[in-house]
Amino acid sequence: MPFIAIRGASLLADEVELQAHLASLLRLENVGLLLGAGASVAAGGFTMIALWNHFVAACPHDAEWLVEHGFIAREAVVAQDRITPNIERLIDSLEIALSDWTRKAGLIDEDELVGLAPDEQEELQNLADLKTSRAALYRTVVSAALLQEAWWISPGGVESDETRLASQRTILQKLVSARQPGQSSPWIFTTNYDLAIEWAAESIDLQVSNGFLGVHARRFSPQSFDLGFRNTQARGEARFGVYNIYLAKLHGSLTWREEGGQVFEIPASLAHQRITEFMAEREGAELGLMVMPRAAKYMDTVGYVLGELFRRFAEYMNKPQTCLILCGYGFGDEHINRLIRSALLNPTLQLVIYASGFTGDPMNLALPPTLRKLLSLKNPRVTVVGGGAASAYVDSLARHLPDPLIYDEDLRKLEKALRATDAPAEEA
Structure with missing residues (x-):
């Protein structure tokens, strides 16, 4: 232009x-x-728009679940004129919901699943789906921040x-x-x-x-x-x-880690190992690294x-x-x-x-x-x-x-x- x-x-x-x-x-x-x-x-x-489009395309079921439970609007997943939500605010909302739903699920005796009421079974299922959707969104964010794989593996990768x-x-x-x-x-x-x-x-x-x-x-x-x-x-x-x-x-x-009430910066090679393990998980895995503000x-x-x-x-x-x-x-x-x-x-x-x-x-x-x-x-x-x-x-x-x-x-x-x-x- x-x-x-x-x-x-x-x-x-x-x-x-x-x-x-x-x-x-x-x-x-x-x-x-x-x-x-x-x-x-x-x-x-990725730009934030490209990141969100990648998430909707790669994880359509998780995106639809977020719509059904009111975390995002329907316009965020439609093909035409898609509106990109504030991803960090979305993760913030998921963190708050995770804390609240985990507290409620703690009151349910999971050892007696057969005798659980339908609403209790639904709460446990929603909690599991929330963890899965949150992990899928995390993996998308992390994949966008990895840039080039070779740079993490070899110190000379960037210079070459x-x-x-x-x-x-x-x-x-x-x-x-x-x-x-x-x-x-x-x-x-x-x-x-x-x-x-x-x-x-x-x-x-x-x-x-x-x-x-x-x-x-x-x-x-x-x-x-x-x-x-x-x-x-x-x-x-x-x-x-x-x-x-x-x-x-x-x-x-991606290279920050919280431990013992302090935040440490770890080597890229070590961070890459943990990121690889996290990316391989399909359920509600935890990265263990601090990558964004969380309420x-x-x-x-x-x-x-x-x-x-x-x-x-x-x-x-x-x-x-x-x-x-x-x-x-x-x-x-x-x-x-x-x-x-x-x-x-x-x-x-x-x-x-x-x-x-x-x-x-x-x-x-x-x-x-x-x-x-x-x-x-x-x-x-x-x-x-x-x-x-x-x-x-x-x-x-x-x-x-x-x-x-x-x-x-x-x-x-x-x-x-x-x-x-x-x-x-x-x-x-």
Whole structure:
């Protein structure tokens, strides 16, 4: 589709103008990304729409059961004009129902199945079906976050694949290289459970500060977000170079495990073994890894970890001279949307939003309500870039971000030209 981008109420002429705008934003004190499911499509992930369509096609009986028991609307499973539900909210509802139905089933004496009343038999059957449907939905979510099987099995699998994570590598390198002496490292916030960012950073020898500390027992320690890296051998401005990124996985990760009231990060190879076992089960299996917020545990350990990450996200957007670039995020999480809307009260916050559905019409009803609201503000601090297929989200961002070395060279040439212009006037 043709290039389309709007800043406030003004259309940007072309990609060159957008690139110049991004170059100025990368000079701000704080630079970060918010990545959604669309940012991992090129690496093998699914968008939320594709994920739901895959679930309905692969598990039609489970999808129908969810409709019959009121967890989703009939429109979510019809072939034409299918409406994708909020999957995390759906799992949240299933967790609450599981807790409630398990309590009720505990009052039934299963040793006397022959003498059970029909309603008691129905309750036990519903509980079994609930566990089966929930596990099927979990397996679909996990399969979407696996990306490429070879990357889990072999540490060198990611480095040997030069194409699928090329855009992620380019983005990380450009963000880090654009940091000026004394400026903080870039932040990457993501709602994805996959390891795309970790693998991309590791393949270019970039340190990842993700809130976990330790070597063999990596425990969640939020104070690690306040630490940085420096080169002790560097001299001059190089001493203030950036050697890491901060990564906050707002909805959890496939490699997180809760144990003994704490959350640990386990190696990808070990996580893959447990994921493989989980994917092979057909009944109400438990993954054992925390991959998303769950209402039944929110006030426990999981709530603390995710709450800390969201606090960091809100804190980041309220800092002075801050830029946040949204890529592959479909505005499907209202708790994140609220934080973004309230953060606009920060007069120095700049937002850049890559939205595939944006074609130039700010009032297009097909756009998410939050995006329409942001467009209606006509705020010059909000830039929206239209895109094509979901797989082009991250590719477009990688192409549009300016190369810092070229940008700096252009500035030096401009400065030299201005000095040459001013020299005769000073002599006169």
